[in-house]
Amino acid sequence: MPNKPTRRAVYAGSFDPPTNGHLWMITEAQQLFDELIVAIGVNPDKRSNYTLAERKQILEEICQPFSNVQVASFEYEYLVNYAYDVGADFIVRGIRSASDYEYERAIRYINADLQPSIQTVFLMPPREIAEISSTMVKGLVGPKGWREIVHRYVPEPVFKKILADNADK
Template sequence: MAQPYLRRAVYAGSFDPPTNGHLWMIREAQALFDELIVAIGVNPEKNATYTVDERKTMLRAITTNFPNVRISAFENQFLVNYAKSVGAEYIVRGIRTGSDYEYERSMRYINHDLQPNIATVLLMPPREYAEVSSTMVKGMVGPQNWQEVIRRYVPDAVYEKIMQDHLYSAR
C-alpha cells in the first residue's frame, strides 16, 4: 500500500534562546505542513549562550502542543542540503524587515540553484514579534527589572531556563 504524500518543511535558526517570535513561526508553519522539523543550525563561528542540547530541550518544551513538530540540529552544511537530507520539500523563513526580505530573496535563488525541488515559504510575523530576536533578549539580561521585561518576549519554559541559569551564575 502506498504511503500518503507528506508535506515536510524545515524551519531553521540558532534559537539561542527561542523567543515568542520563533514560537509564532512554529505555530504558523506547523499548521501549513504535515511535519515541521525545527532545526538548530550550529555555526561553530558563533559563541552560543546555550548548548545545542539546552536549545533542543527548550524547543521541545515550547512545542509539546504540536504533535507534527520534530526538533533536530545540523552542522557544517547548507540549510537546503539539510532539508533534502531529511526529505523536506519546503524551507520556512521569517521576514521581519526589508533587509530580511532582500536577504531571503537572494537565499531563495541560491537554494534553488542547489536544490531546485525545495521551495522557500516566507512568513511575516505580526508587529508585536517583528522586533523580537534572541540577541535582543540576551542583551536585556542584567539591568534592573530585566526579568519583567524579557518575560514578554519568550515562552514560559524559556523564561524559566533563563531565570534558572541567571540564578545559578549569580552564586
C-alpha cells in the first residue's frame, strides 16, 4: 500500500489568552489532520496582554496531550503564505456567528487567490462555548467574583497564569 500524504493544517490566532474555545478547536482539528500547527500570529501594530513567549508556553502546555500538534509563531505575514511555507494543505478557522462567517468567507476567497492549493476548513464550536473570546475573558477579570467566572472559560494553565498576574485583584 503506497504511503498516504501527510495531511498538515495550521490553526492560527493571537491566543491572548487561549480560551476553552481555542482548546475545543485544537482538540477537533488534531483529530482531522495528521499534523496540526497551532500558530500564534504576531501583529506588531497590536498590543497584546501576554508576550509571545508566555502565549507559546501556555499553548505548549495545553497541547501536550496531542502528539501531532506543534506550537509555532509567525509575524507580519499572511496566514495563507505562512501555511504554504510550512507545507500545510489546510487552514482551520472557527465560525462562532454569522458575522464570523461573512468575514471568514471573504478571507477564504482571498487566500484561494494567493495560494490556490490551500483549503480552508471551518469548524463550528458547540453553543456553550461559541461566545467565548480572548477579549471577553480579559474583560471579565477584576470585578468581585471574577475568578469563578473566568475559570469556566479558560484551560487550567491559562487560569493559573491569569491568577498569578492578577493576585492583587
